[in-house]
Amino acid sequence: MSETAPTIQSEDEMSRRGFVKTALAGVSLAYAGAVGYPIYRYLNSPVEVSQAAAAVKEVTLDKADALEKGSALMFKFGVRPALLIHHDDNTWVALDAVCTHLGCTVKFDGDSKRIVCACHGGVYDAKTGGNVSGPPPRPLTQYVVTVNTGSVTVKRAS
């Protein structure tokens, strides 16, 4: 009887220590969460605004139907720069203007009728957005264009 009593007591002490450790860790985690969560949301606020802006499905460009043949204009699709091109054969093309290589903004070169990226010499086809030469790994994303009287509507291809 007197032999076993100390063993039981020490086991009991160990579990009490374990309990306190777990409880302390739990409370610390709860505090870290209670302090960390508001700070995370606070810092993330503009990201959420930006994400909401990026989620747009279509953009209407006033007076863009007056764009001359063989020329292009830059516009913002949500938060990303985009290109609207009125080709010589009267076709309209809208493309994402962010180079698929390293994210520079591309431009429509009126002489060669191609889309070029000044950063690393990437070249894209101005009608399909296909990557023609240089480092770009993927074509530019194409949008759907509808020409109205007095405006042009650009939609995300579903």
Added chain:
Amino acid sequence: MKRLQAFLVDRIGLSDSVAYLQKKTVPVHNQTFWYYWGGISLFCFLIQVVTGVLLMIYYRPGPESYESVRQITNEIHFGWLIRSVHNWSATAFLVSVFVHMFSVFFMKAYRRPREVGWWSGILLLLLGLTFGFSGYLLPMDELAYFATKVGLEIPNSIPLIGPPIANLLRGGLEVGEYTVQRFFALHAVILPLLYLPLLMLHLWMVQKHGNALPPSEEQKPLEKRRAMPFFPNFLAKDLAMWLITLNVIALIAALFPWQLGPPADPLTPAPEGIKPEWYFMSSFSTLKILGNIFPGATGEAIGMTLFTLGLVLWTLIPLFDNDRANGRRSRRVTYFGIFVITVLLVTTFWGYFKA
């Protein structure tokens, strides 16, 4: 994990520091409670640093200051909370600094060899009040505008050099966007640069000389004095105090969110019953009372002279009362302290209830 711990302990020499901190002791007696208030002030200051940096992420000084604080308060997630905590923690900071200062005063902890601790502490308090004054303008709402306008009248009343100093602080003849811009530089760059080295000196003094014993304890023979190890005993209690402080600030900040008034407009008259923050209330009332007795610039001049004299006296206390034996000088200093506290409390309450 164990090996990493052993590596760090060995290479950084952590065990030496821990051994040192275990040897360092904090006296235990019926006044030990007051030892925590310096630590509480330090914790509030740390909260100010963290929330201040967070506010700086969205705050734009200059012409957009009001709009940016409006965005922080109304649009950014939890921005109201961060701003409220920053304001309430400033209040808690000054409360704990005052408690700390008066407990040091009445425990006579400024005596040799702790004079530098007292002087650095007074400078830290003055910087703390300047933090409060400069930060108050930053939202550029109505209250901030008038508080700053009135506050800058104090340097303005110094003869000869006063007006050019006030103009430099203001960045013009009137409080405006230039004032906000330079108060922001003051609040977020210059004051912290001055504050941090002084704080290091202050903490180093506590480290070097240890906690002072109140006179009643010092009269006891050595074997009757009790103490606890700094590590882990006092540190654990210190951290518990910090936790309580955090909870109180969080609760008050959430229940009483700091308000943002209408934007400052120089053409709008000051609102009825406008009052300064509580930590400027005493000097505000004193000037008001003196202004009633001595009309015109005389009252203000007397007030400014009194404040300056009082501050000089308060600073020089360690030189006057540096005797370990509790003689007549020591008792006079205690009465002076009680007088100062009484004047501060009476003028503060007078400001709230009478005016």
